[in-house]
Amino acid sequence: MRAKLKSLSPSSKNQQSINTVHQITSLVKANPHIITIATYAATPSEINLSSLHSALPNASLCYPKCSAKGQMEFHSVTDPKEMLTSNLGIPEPIPESHPLIPPHSIDLLLCPALAFTTDGKRLGKGGGYYDRFLPRINPHAVTIGIAFPIQIINHIPTEPHDLKVHRLL
Secondary structure, three states: HHHHOOOOOOHHHHHHHHHHHHHHHHHHOOOOOOOOOEEOOOOOOOOOOOHHHHHHHHHHHEEEEEEEOOOOOEEEOOOOOHOOOOOOOEEOOOOOOOEEHHHHHOOOOOOOOOOEEEEEEEEOOOOOOHHHHHHHOOOOEEEEEEEOOEEEEOOOOOOOOOOOOOOOO
């Protein structure tokens, strides 16, 4: 899967990112109860959602901060340029200047992964951060897997504790 992702052209990645942001924006505008959105800072192999800030100026966007203990928390971020790159190479919020968002207040969680199945099973990238975080969010929150079409496959080995995402974009 990593080799397939590296083979995607920058223009293809950019167009898919634009399309995905448009779909998310339409979903949020059609569901006014969605206020707090947990998103992510994209790596080069992920769909870039940074334009959600301009597309959804009234939404509260929050980004993950990962700890050395394998835990993840989300912090409110108004400008993604204010984040610092972690030792994992991922931009993360600075806890001292970005307020912590309680997991139960997240209305929509946009979840990256290495691969998904059409029924929402996910294969993460090996850290288990989302696996530990997903059970903590509001049970009424919508979880959406964000993926390029090549990341959607027929089978992923899962364990009983693995949670599915509700939808894929």
